[in-house]
Amino acid sequence: MKYSEISIVIPCHKEAEVIETNILTVNEYLSGLFDRHEIIVVTDGSPDGTDNAIDALIRSRSDIPLTHIQFPDNRGKGAAVKAGILASRFETVLFMDADLTIPIEELGEFMSALGQSDIVIASRLAPGAKFEEPVPWYRVLMARGFHLLQILILGNFEFSDTQCGFKLFRRNVALDIFRRITIRRFAFDAELIFLAKHLDYRVAILPVTVRKDPRDTNVRIVRDPIDMLFSLLQIRLNDLLGRYENGRQ
Numbered sequence: 001m002k003y004s005e006i007s008i009v010i011p012c013h014k015e016a017e018v019i020e021t022n023i024l025t026v027n028e029y030l031s032g033l034f035d036r037h038e039i040i041v042v043t044d045g046s047p048d049g050t051d052n053a054i055d056a057l058i059r060s061r062s063d064i065p066l067t068h069i070q071f072p073d074n075r076g077k078g079a080a081v082k083a084g085i086l087a088s089r090f091e092t093v094l095f096m097d098a099d100l101t102i103p104i105e106e107l108g109e110f111m112s113a114l115g116q117s118d119i120v121i122a123s124r125l126a127p128g129a130k131f132e133e134p135v136p137w138y139r140v141l142m143a144r145g146f147h148l149l150q151i152l153i154l155g156n157f158e159f160s161d162t163q164c165g166f167k168l169f170r171r172n173v174a175l176d177i178f179r180r181i182t183i184r185r186f187a188f189d190a191e192l193i194f195l196a197k198h199l200d201y202r203v204a205i206l207p208v209t210v211r212k213d214p215r216d217t218n219v220r221i222v223r224d225p226i227d228m229l230f231s232l233l234q235i236r237l238n239d240l241l242g243r244y245e246n247g248r249q
Ligand SMILES: Nc1nc2c(ncn2[C@@H]2O[C@H](COP(=O)(O)OP(=O)(O)O)[C@@H](O)[C@H]2O)c(=O)[nH]1
Pocket: 010, 011, 012, 013, 014, 015, 042, 043, 044, 074, 075, 076, 077, 080, 096, 097, 098, 099, 101, 165, 216, 217, 218, 219
């Protein structure tokens, strides 16, 4: 089955080593599944040559529909994804991690699931999820702890893995949600799930296979969990103050 069109948003920080190969893999796969696609890569002052690698690819492969949105200073994954989604043009929109830890081949099943829903999110905790290598204990602890905080602060009992970097939307739904997103760093995923429920969108959860990733994470083990806790409180406060109501239909 071939679908009509998709925009793919890839937030990118310190990905110089893998970004070229991974964009080529994504482009190849999309060409087989869609009539039209675009790939939007968003960087914000990566220190390692990521920007040069992307720009070199744009120059050498003008056949790839690749756009590079570039901010001079680091803003965070949430701000990068938001900028990419607001710039997207096609009727379905996926955002995914640059490291392909969730393989692009998962997209076929996500597209089928979007038939009966508005958003399809990947979960590493849903029955059927598979891991190519064991997850370090502290990351499991962080994930469980973050879900517990979301239960306590946001009443999110339903979605145990909000943080997986592979989420598919109908474009109008993505725009409706991302126009309201305020969190610039990693907790933006929790805000988007909160908003999806708040706006009564249908969210499907699919288990995924998580590939090996030998590289360093961008998540800072002490600073980011603290930042994420404050972000959850910010989401609760935004809701209490009615900041998410703007533009509600
Ligand atoms: N533009 C941008 N992208 C980011 C930032 N932090 C992380 N990313 C991207 O977000 C995705 C997930 O980050 P990663 O380090 O793999 O996190 P992990 O998979 O949770 O360990 C990757 O595509 C990163 O390049 C950031 O500050 N800015």
